Amino acid sequence: MDLLRALAPRRTAHAHCDIPCGIYDPAQARIEAESCYRMIEKYHASSDEVFRARCISVKEERAELVKHHLDVLWHDYFKPEHLAQFPDLHETCWKAAKQASVVKRTVDLEEAKKLLALIDQVDTMWKGTNGPAATRLPA
Amino acid sequence: MIGPRALVRAWRARVAVAGRSMEPAIADGDWLLVDPDAWRVRPPAPGALVLLADPRAPHRLLVKRVHTVFPDGSLDVRGDAPDRSTDSRHFGPVAAADLLGRPWLRVHPLRRAGRVR
Numbered sequence: 001m002d003l004l005r006a007l008a009p010r011r012t013a014h015a016h017c018d019i020p021c022g023i024y025d026p027a028q029a030r031i032e033a034e035s036c037y038r039m040i041e042k043y044h045a046s047s048d049e050v051f052r053a054r055c056i057s058v059k060e061e062r063a064e065l066v067k068h069h070l071d072v073l074w075h076d077y078f079k080p081e082h083l084a085q086f087p088d089l090h091e092t093c094w095k096a097a098k099q100a101s102v103v104k105r106t107v108d109l110e111e112a113k114k115l116l117a118l119i120d121q122v123d124t125m126w127k128g129t130n131g132p133a134a135t136r137l138p139a
Numbered sequence: 140m141i142g143p144r145a146l147v148r149a150w151r152a153r154v155a156v157a158g159r160s161m162e163p164a165i166a167d168g169d170w171l172l173v174d175p176d177a178w179r180v181r182p183p184a185p186g187a188l189v190l191l192a193d194p195r196a197p198h199r200l201l202v203k204r205v206h207t208v209f210p211d212g213s214l215d216v217r218g219d220a221p222d223r224s225t226d227s228r229h230f231g232p233v234a235a236a237d238l239l240g241r242p243w244l245r246v247h248p249l250r251r252a253g254r255v256r
């Protein structure tokens with residue numbers, strides 16, 4: 001009703017979360033990066049222009065997902081105290097996200113390999129901070 | 140009792156709550172009056188309700204409760220519903236100087252109007 005709308009607060013205060021569900025694993029980013037790697041391989045192995053075009057198109061999407069998964073880890077999993085253990089934490093996450101952008105732009109297999117290596121560095125930090133026990137459900 | 144000028148200030152500083160991380164004390168959709176000056180002179184004690192900017196996204200306001208006051212004056216703030224809350228467990232302690240006020244009165248919905256503690 002209009003009176004309510006007129007009186008309504010102009011500001012919103014969030015008493016909420018992202019949920020967070022608390023489930024985090026760099027494997028999500030790695031799987032997408034592996035997919036990009038394979039797509040680049042298949043791109044070079046094919047002479048079918050339509051197939052090659054699809055490889056590039058899907059690689060674009062999956063590399064974007066790599067960036068998303070890395071961003072979620074950086075924003076929501078890693079905590080201030082992890083910096084003491086891994087002082088390069090921010091830089092590692094930053095480099096990995098940037099490399100995902102490079103993989104979007106290129107069909108150079110070496111760049112895709114570099115992305116996997118950088119994600120493995122993020123994985124080392126996740127494992128080194130009790131990630132597997134704290135952020136995955138046991139089988 | 141609160142003076143008329145302070146009441147107007149609190150009304151102007153009111154917020155609508157989005158989310159459930161402060162249930163049952165504060166519910167999604169509640170409108171709260173806020174004393175914007177509450178923590179300017181004296182820092183809050185554990186248990187106090189605070190309005191603050193999200194350290195990760197400063198354009199977003201959060202409502203939390205003070206959990207711990209550290210010797211250096213920084214604060215650990217938590218949601219009352221820990222499963223639903225992103226708070227100092229995730230973004231670390233906050234400075235008392237960064238607090239934006241004290242939510243103290245629910246004015247909507249009317250049937251639940253009254254002090255929030």
